Amino acid sequence: MEFFAEDMYRENIMDHFKNPRNHGIIKNPDIGFADNNPLCGDEIGITVKLKTEKIKDKNGNEEIKEEIAEIKFNGKGCAISQASTSMLTEQVMGMKLKDVKKMKNNDVIKNLGIPLQPIRVKCALLGFKVLEAGIFLYEGKNKAIK
């Protein structure tokens, strides 16, 4: 397949790279994790504040509803990893944690809207992997307390 450099670095990607959404660090977050891609040295940290509600389902069982109330990322790296993470933060804002957990790699990659070389897929997924690991740690900790 033939495509051009301009396709890969199309406007929406460069926009997210140059003007990252939800950039920064949340103080006292519920979820916080950072990791790097050893291949290229890209680093991404993600912090999340949750909105937690106790609700009752139709059978009257109590359930905890957790939503992403606020999410911020920081780090450094290539345009693909930074833009993809910026898009991811917009995507998951307000989502239920259990729905975030159901997300697949492709749900994140398709935000970019371009075909990716296999080696760049890791760049595109770095932010998602950090978020997943953060949620995993958060749930492990919560269970341990209970």
Added chain:
Amino acid sequence: MIAYNVNKIREDFPILNVKVHGKPLIYLDNAATSQKPKQVIQAEKDYYETINANIHRGVHKLSEDATAGYEEAHEKAADFIGADNLDEDSNIEQIIFTRNTTESLNLLAYSLSNSKIDTGGGNNKADTIFELKEGDDILITQAEHHANLVPWQQLAKKLKLKLKFAKISLDSNDDEDFGTLDVQQFNELVTKKTKIVAVAQMGNVLGTINDAREIGKIVHENNPSALFIVDGAQSVAHSKVDVAKLGCDFFAFSGHKMLAPTGIGVLFGKKNLLEQMKPFMYGGDMIRKVTFEDTLYNDLPWKFEAGTPNIAGGIALGSAIDYLQKIGMENIFAHEQELTRYALKRLEEFEDITIYGPRKMSEKRTGIISFNIDGIHAHDVASIFDQHGIAIRGGHHCAMPLMSLLNVAGTARISFYLYNKKEEVDKVVDAIKSVKKIFA
């Protein structure tokens, strides 16, 4: 001398006809691995089609031919790096075939960890015994590839040795010496406690050339029991190497960076040292006699080549050596120096490009140019280059400690070989303009 004809050379490399994203391939990732001429590909094919058999075993014709071809390849390797100047009767005994430079260096790290060797270097017998003991040190430089760092780092941990790093110049304003070894400081670091010194002759990131001869002299003068190891992965592919002149005890290199297939590499070692060293791997072909209780090891170099080796790869390496020698390593070196000089000149057009390594052409510099464009990640640069059909490397180049020293996550790197030409450098300049346009 016949004029260097790059277009004629290019005809030998079928892959240079490949199109990448619809554009002619411009291959500038030679420091990672080189392309292969049809003569080498044919040699590997011929082996499988006409003489394939296991070596040193059968008395049948095929096995004899395969053995002869494989041993002849050792002779060619010995000749290629000047090992035959050292001891012409036993050149093959000093050449061990491995998978690559990494395996050659691991072989050394393992074997030296449990060998006691009389180096025969000094006048006083007591001063010439090599044996690693707690508190001894190993000296490498700050610019080494992981292959010449991690084996020593882990060996040092295991035996409680100290791993020391000789400094390179980090003065980015020094056009000539940025990235080169501080030889004076190096001299001070080689003490009586220093048992192993391992240095790359050509840097795979900074493109610097170390004066291995000078370093070897320092090592052996400061400590006759120290062993001097040269990582020749880059240098052997691009310049004339003569281990007898270098004064090194060991010299490690890979076939795949010098036109041969992947999976074949070489370790040269001085015969008197190899004879006293313990094997690295045990098994078939490395033995002379085995009983249920004990084993007598085979002669050199087979003592260090356990198991069925990469016979086809070895023979193809011999063919690659023939090819390089026909063109002449001095000619290849001169061609690449010319390309590098031109590339450095053209890169001067950009004020926002940082070159990691000497910016000025000199005898301290070779055809590897690492650079970054301000504010743009090396991976993005490499991706956009790829869209132009230009293969370069973007990343840490297996030298993460050096990257942290340079305070970068990675760099973009172009690296030349005998088939590259000036027009390709011009395309690089176009690609850089394209990167800058996209990121403007």
